[in-house]
Amino acid sequence: MNDVQNQFRFSSVLGYCRMLAVLVMLSVCIGSVCALFLWLLDVVTACRIAHPGLLFGLPLAGVAVGLWYFWFGRDVEGGANLIVDEIHEPGAGVQLRMAPFVLIATVVSHLFGASVGREGTAIQVGGSLASATARLFGLRPSETCALLTCGIAAGFGSVFGTPVAGAVFALEVLTLGRLDYRFLLPAATASIIADWSCRAWGVHHVFYPLMFQGTVMADGTLWHVNPVLAAKVAGAAVVFGLLSWIFAESVHRLAAVMKTVCPRTWLRPAIGGIATILLVIIVGNRDYLGLGVFPAEPGGASIVSFFGPAFYPWSWLWKLVFTVVVLASGFKGGEVTPLFFLGAAAGNVLAHALHVPVDLFAAVGFVSVFAGAANTPLACTLMGVELFGAGDIVYFAIGCFVACVCSGKTGIYLSQRVGTMTLREARSRIRN
Known part of the structure; x- marks a missing residue:
C-alpha cells in the first residue's frame, strides 16, 4: 500500500512540475510577444503623429483587415469572447493564428488612427498561445481551461504592467459576481512571469502623475x-x-x-x-x-x-x-x-x-x-x-x-x- 501511495505522490509531483514548466514557458512567450506589441504601438503612433495624412487611409486599411479576416480568419474573429466561451465550454480550441491576426490588425488600426485599445489584443495573444501550448503537450480539457485562464492573466498583466490585477481579472471576467479560486495561483504565476518578461525587453509602462495620497x-x-x-x-x-x-x-x-x-x-x-x-x-x-x-x-x-x-x-x-x-x-x-x-x-x-x-x-x-x-x-x-x-x-x-x-x-x-x-x-x- 505504501508503494502505491508513494508512486501516486511521485506521479503527482511530476505532473505539477510538468505543468509549472509549461506555464513558465508560456508566460515568457506571452510577455515577450506583448513587449513586441507595445513597441510596435509606440512606433506606429509616432509615425501617425508625424504623418497626419495617414488618417485618410483609415477606411481602406479597415477594409483590407476586414477582407483578411473574411478570407482567412473567420474562426478567430470572435476574439476575447471566443476564449471565454472556450473556458466555459471546451471544444475545438482557439486557433494559434488568432495571435498574429489580431496583433497585425491592431497595429494597422493604430497606424491609421482608429480609436481602439490594446487589451483585446493582449488577451487574444495570451489565449491563442495557451490553446496552442495545450494542444502541443496533449493536456486534458480541465488543464486546458486552466492554461487559457492563465493566458488571459498573462496577456492583461503584461500589457498594462499590473500583474496582480491581471490574475484577478482573468478569474473575475469569466462569471459576473463569482470567482473560481482554483486557478488563482497559476494565473498569478503566469501574470507575474509575463510581466517580468515584458519588462526584461526594456518596455516601460506609463507613469500617471497622481500626487494625492491622503x-x-x-x-x-x-x-x-x-x-x-x-x-x-x-x-x-x-x-x-x-x-x-x-x-x-x-x-x-x-x-x-x-x-x-x-x-x-x-x-x-x-x-x-x-x-x-x-x-x-x-x-x-x-x-x-x-x-x-x-x-x-x-x-x-x-x-x-x-x-x-x-x-x-x-x-x-x-x-x-x-x-x-x-x-x-x-x-x-x-x-x-x-x-x-x-x-x-x-x-x-x-x-x-x-x-x-x-x-x-x-x-x-x-x-x-x-x-x-x-x-x-x-x-x-x-x-x-x-x-x-x-x-x-x-x-x-x-x-x-x-x-x-x-x-x-x-x-x-x-x-x-x-x-x-x-x-x-x-x-x-x-x-x-
Missing part, C-alpha cells in the same frame, strides 16, 4: 479616508457607472445597426473610417485618435493631461463617440484604454465641479469606468493600487464597486456569464 490633518498625520471626499467619490462613481453602461450599450446597439445597414462584415470598417475622418474635421483636432495616453500636440487632451489642472469639459464625450464608431464597425484592438481615457476625462470634469483633487478623480474615473464596463471591480481596484499607489485604495474601491453596481449587467464581454447564462443570452432574454 488628507494631511492639523497634527501632520495623513488621513487616508476623508468622509466628505469619500461621499463625493461615491457620487462621482454613479456617473462613472452610467458612462460604462452607455459605452457598452452604444457599442452593442450600433454594431447591430451596422450589421443591418451593411451585411458584408469586411466592408463595415469603411463606414467607421469615414466617420472618424468626419469627426476629426468637426472637432478640429486629432486628440481622440489612437490610444490617447499622451497628447498628440502640446495642450491636447490625453489621459496624462487629465491628471493636471487644465479643464477638458467635452473630451469624455468625443472619445466615447470616436471609440464606439470604430468598434461597432469592426476595427480590431480593444476597449480598455479608451475606457481609461473616458473615465479620466470624466473625472477631470467632476473634480472641477465638486472642488476636489483633480488627479484623484482622474485616477478613480480611470479604473471605475473600466470596472463598470467589464464587471470586474476587484481587479480594477487592484489595478488602481498597482498604477497609482496604495494610499488611495479606499477611494478606488468605492469608485469601482459603486460604478459596477450602477452599470448593471451590461458589459463589453458578451461571453461573460451571469450565473449559468452569458451576457448575450441575458440581454436576449430581457428583450424578449
